[in-house]
Amino acid sequence: MTCYIDASIPSGNGRRITLLGTDLIFASIDNVFVYPTLNVDRLRNALSETLSIWPILTGRIIVNCDEYMIECSDNSIPFNYTENNELECWPDLPVVVDDKTILEPFIDSVQYKIEVEPLLRFKVTYLLRSKEYIVGTSTSHLVGDAYSNIRFLNDLSQIYQHLEPLPPRPIFQRCLLNKEKLDLSFPLIKEISEKAEKIESFFGRFIKGKSETEQINLSFSSEQLIRLQSIGKCDDEEVTIHDTLCAYIIITLNKYFFLTTDEHIQRARMIINYRGICDSLVTQEHVGNYIISIPSSQFTDSLSLPSTAKIIRQAIKTIRNEDFLEKWLVSADVLTRQLIKDGRVNYILDQNEVIFNSNFKYDWANEVNLGMINQCRFHTAVSFKFYFRIFQLNPIKGKDGRWTKDNGGAQVAVRIPKGERKDKFLEAWTKDIQENFATVTPLETTGFRRHHGSS
Incomplete structure (x- = not known):
């Protein structure tokens, strides 16, 4: 009805x-x-x-x-x-x-x-x-x-719930663009333009990738994420729980999934919400698609948790610059319109790269609970090859009928190639969870050589 x-x-x-x-x-x-x-x-x-x-x-x-x-x-x-x-x-x-x-x-x-x-x-x-x-x-x-x-x-x-909506109130008019900042040679824009592909090619690659991969789901408790951060932040106080979670996934794939250093993940793309970074451009009130895909620089040690987490943090910090954002906003606006006219899309993922599109900061189940605290469960669909989606954990109903929720825990979904390598990666993650990451140390290269030899 x-x-x-x-x-x-x-x-x-x-x-x-x-x-x-x-x-x-x-x-x-x-x-x-x-x-x-x-x-x-x-x-x-x-x-x-x-x-x-x-x-x-x-x-x-x-x-x-x-x-x-x-x-x-x-x-x-x-x-x-x-x-x-x-x-x-x-x-x-x-x-x-x-x-x-x-x-x-x-x-x-x-x-x-x-x-x-x-x-x-x-x-x-x-x-x-x-x-x-x-x-x-x-x-x-x-x-x-x-x-x-x-x-x-x-x-x-x-x-x-008969409660007042929380501030701030939404603003629907899109932000104003400074046309004087247009620069299609801006490195980030130029890269998107050069690597964009026809829509038909993208969908063909997507279908092929789906047939060759399967989705895995990695769950981490809030305590486990805090433990990872304590290992990964070292002397860098700016490194977050989220940075170290992404870094842990990367180094674990590099240790147990990829067979040679030539195959290692060397760079991560982070999809970031840039609201409120420069209020003169985009505030927290603005409704729209205010997200940007930022590539990290190449990892200096693709087996080190602190080093990888630090480079991820540095990539995120690059957008905290008004001039950078102004230039990107107006240039991306022009480029995207042209790509649509040409029937192309700007989904770019190089060899030795992965993407993180995270909702970790949004507790969907709690934000939309309709007053049923720790009783609402949230689900969505669709995963891609080496495209990591991170969400907070859903609540769990115990045998006694009581609901509990581990606030701050995370579940990571991604598609990776089928086969023995996938199994070894999952075995390593399971062992790390059971041992509370006892063997995950800043000196990951030693661990890699122990498992893979000195090549």
Whole structure:
């Protein structure tokens, strides 16, 4: 049964928001949230109220002379309610579900269709046997990135609980670009331009990569991550838990998955949210796709946890510069528009590189708990070869019926090639977890030679 939800107070008024080139991600953000109980009417009412402060989601995509815009047209949002008598209960799934078809029945995915397709869809499924509720949300990526999405869903969660949405209030107009800073020879922009490929080539490579790999899920408790940081930060107080987690994955792959030093991961690309770094450009209030992919410099010792973590931190710090961001923003805007016209995409991953696209700072299950603290579970889908997605852990229900959540723990999803190497990598990770990383030391090169010989 589908009904249509209007904003309680329409506030779009037909205003138009011109999208940046970096906003032009023609996909949807699809998520599933699982609750032990739910008042569906109350959720509908909360959505209606939330749309009043998020009028961009009641809009439609329009294109005029190659300019992409969202017209805030105060349209209704489809809200589908259905019941399921087949599932005994919601299964125990990782945060990132490998088989997308498992989640598909619980999500009405937004499609890219100019002028007619909603930018947001909701689907609620009631599991009759377990009395659980599955809430599937799908949002057009053209509206914004993960941060934008979680801001909206947290506002919905607050209003559902009859609480005030947390500040700051969203700003939908995109940031202003300084056209004088345009520089298509800027190294980061030039690299994207040179390595962009035809969409058909990208999808062919994606399908081939998926057939040759399988998804693995690595879980780390909050205590284990603190332990890793204590090993990896050494004398660099700026190195974070997240830096050392990424570095640990890299050096463990280099020790146990890759057979020779020529195969080692030598560089990592970090996808970073740059809001609030320079408030004169982009503030925390801005809704949009304010993310940038930053390559690290080459690792000086690809088997050292502290050295690798430090280089990752240095890469992230490069964007904390107003001149850098201004130049990148306007240049990426121009380049992305041109790539779209040419039918190319800028997904770049060199040999000896990996990508980290992390949601570690966003506790999805907690931010969208609808008041059910430590009882909401969050899931999403899709993983890629050597493309690491990091999320916080879901809560767990014990045999006594009580829910607990390890706040600050993480689960990492990635696809890696099948076979014996994958098994050795997983065995090494399992052993490290069991031994509390007793053999992970700053002097990793010694360990590598012990396992692989002196070549």
